[in-house]
Amino acid sequence: MRKIRLNILSLNQSVTQNQSFAVILSETDGNRRLPIVIGAFEAQAIALIMENVKIMRPMTHDLMKNVIVQLGGTLEEVRISNLSEGVFFAELVLKKNGELFTIDSRTSDAIAMAIRFDCPVYTYETILEMGGITVDEPEEKEEKKKEKEPPKEEKAKPKSTSSKKTQDLTSFALPELQKLLTKALENEDYEQAAGIRDEISKREKS
CATH class of the missing domain: 3.10.690.10 (Bifunctional nuclease domain)
Known part of the structure; x- marks a missing residue:
């Protein structure tokens, strides 16, 4: 092996x-x-x-x-x-x-x-x-960031995601978990990402 x-x-x-x-x-x-x-x-x-x-x-x-x-x-x-x-x-x-x-x-x-x-x-x-958790390469992260950013005059204030660390993941719907996983990876919060990934896998198997 x-x-x-x-x-x-x-x-x-x-x-x-x-x-x-x-x-x-x-x-x-x-x-x-x-x-x-x-x-x-x-x-x-x-x-x-x-x-x-x-x-x-x-x-x-x-x-x-x-x-x-x-x-x-x-x-x-x-x-x-x-x-x-x-x-x-x-x-x-x-x-x-x-x-x-x-x-x-x-x-x-x-x-x-x-x-x-x-x-x-x-x-x-x-x-x-x-x-394990797979993260984007720096070039890929930059491209995704550019794609997501709205024009400067329309750019909204980012929403706080700190509450996800204290909330029970079972309270989130699957699409919300996918968004949380993406955000955790962008923030390089790999421990949180692993927990979210496990919850998604559990839902998909059930």
């Missing part, structure tokens, strides 16, 4: 779950995004490395890295290997003395380890199809 490489695009506070964060992974050679909700502790562990913050004592993921290195191993890669009932599963691929070892891991911990070892993060096409 062909692996697809991902990069860490951003880390944001979750709009769907209290005291949680969303790490957004982007496809290296494509225009899909994979939003994954993680806990505050794991978000902090990732943010410290992203922002190059130095700490006095090692945190849990730093300790794990130190143990692996001291035992003569290294982290070769991280694989986001499965998605079941909204939960992502991951694997750490360790290497020692030329031998590879695969260890089950929470995805948040796996990403925190990957960023410390500066190793690649991969997933598979099936995972991106189920949990």
Whole structure:
């Protein structure tokens, strides 16, 4: 099965779950995004490395890295290997003395380890199809923006869409959900877009 490489695009506070964060992974050679909700502790562990913050004592993921290195191993890669009932599963691929070892891991911990070892993060096409969001290329977004913009003298004030983050998506009709999805993608709110996409898929299957 062909692996697809991902990069860490951003880390944001979750709009769907209290005291949680969303790490957004982007496809290296494509225009899909994979939003994954993680806990505050794991978000902090990732943010410290992203922002190059130095700490006095090692945190849990730093300790794990130190143990692996001291035992003569290294982290070769991280694989986001499965998605079941909204939960992502991951694997750490360790290497020692030329031998590879695969260890089950929470995805948040796996990403925190990957960023410390500066190793690649991969997933598979099936995972991106189920949990990913496709975004327009910059040129396409600009063209769509031009098409939607009315003449300047007739341009209306944009309507606020902030209420969609607090409203139950089941209260929206399907055409409204399609509009909300488009707006979320334009705003690069991939976590919200994923939730809207899932609601649309649920409606279409029923």
